[in-house]
Amino acid sequence: MACRSLLATIALAGLFAADAAGAQDFLLKYPDIVGQWRRPPGIGIQWDQSKRVGPAQQAPLTPEYQARYEANLADQRAGGQGTDPLGKCIPPGMPRMMSVIFPMEIIIMPNTTYILTDYTDPRRIFTDGRAWPKEIEPTFNGHSIGKWIDEDGDGRYDVLEIETRGFKGPRTYEASGIELHDDGETVIKERISLDKTNKDTLVDEITTIDNALTRPWGVTKKYQRERNNVVWYFNHCAENNHHVWIGKDNYMVSGDGYLMPVKKNQAPPDLRYFQSSQK
């Protein structure tokens, strides 16, 4: 009897040991990337952090999209928004949301890693081993499937590899209006990891494969952990947006509440549907 009790207790201890090991495995399996991440000081809204915003990015665009980019720049110089959709408060989507205009939070759960920025809808990266769906409803964020990798074999994951597909547009890389292709067939591959020499620096190696590019475009973005002044800003584009689109034309609403042109000699909107004449 006593012998059976001892065996049962040992078995119970073994069971708890296995469970505890499993729990510890989860806690210790992932890198410490909790907290708030921001753009490093001096880094603005540019896509490739190592270059200035605009033509200095030297995006490897096809001739067709290079021509569109230049037309967009001419429109922006004239006061328009060019191809940058954010003036309409269209979300940046992927890959532009990884420019982290406002702070980012990463939440790791066993089946999903979440990327939250208070400027866009949450990004879900499914890490549960699911297959690609046969059909993906196109979105600005795209559909992301990821895999945690223990690259150095130390028993702890150190890299999150992600592939994202299933897009809609319009999307651009940055405010200068470098466009992604209209076909939405972009594929984005990322490797997210902590800097090996500075655990308060997060690195996202982003490679964009897109039909508006002559070759895959790889950039490395870095983020800095904020430990002392963690404030989550709520930024909602539509709250104070002074841009107005009427048809294909962009106007502004002035500080005193009147419609105004954004370009020299811009015609006012067609008011044929108003029966009464202007005051």
Place this chain on the structure above:
Amino acid sequence: MFYRSLISATALAGVLLAAFTAAHADDSKHPNLKGQWNTLSPRGSFDPDKPPGRGTLAPLTEEYKAVYEANVKDQLAGGHGTEPSYMCLPPGMPRAMIAYESMEVVVTPETTYILIDHIHDHRRIHTDGRPWPDDIEPSFRGHSIGKWIDEGNTGRFNVLEVETRGFKGPRAYDTSGLPLHSDNKTVVKERIYQDKADPNILYDEITTIDSALTRPWTVTRKYQRDPDPFPWWREVVCTENNQHVHIGNENYMIGADGLLMPAKKGQQPPDLRYFTQGEVTGATK
């Protein structure tokens, strides 16, 4: 010797049990809220037990009853009254918990996240025991502090109590335009819990304390878990196809042909005083 081994093994089991419990603080203590939750309560009315609009019988002060009636009149005339979401402003709290789109509840030891892919409706509920900050940056969703409770001493948390403060406006309870007070001193208290008989049903008992109300107003909204292990998370972007245009204090519409049109009968066109060049067409010709 034999008994010493037995005692040692039992002690070992106890130590490992303690380690297991501590390590599994999330899964062993918190309810399983994983998956996609969709509202079972009507979206049109904040109080799911009452019809929308006047039928809600919200306990508004006389001043805010008048604000609400003026809003109804404006809506009947083609305007939006005190309903701000046509401008793609987020509903904020407490309206976000109508859950216009699917909801996910992500529970971590320090924070419970409520993610709703509508108009930036995601919320952080801090459950790490932090105090209220001296200053709260006002937001539509407010600042939420929560506490997991083991009601009935079951050995497992079963209720999340949340208090939310620190708002900005404009906010309304639902599309009828039922307004919250413009002082934004709203306090929202919630109790979020699963149905005891059916863990796939979730309740949010929401009590709103607001200067536009004569007393705290409590409603209970209900959500159901989608059985699909890989549910689709729909992306909804209000600004993508919004046909409303707001110029000054006036709301207009964009017609299917892209031209500006009135939203109300007899509405004046926008004042074009800043246009000095170009052809003026239509009513202002």
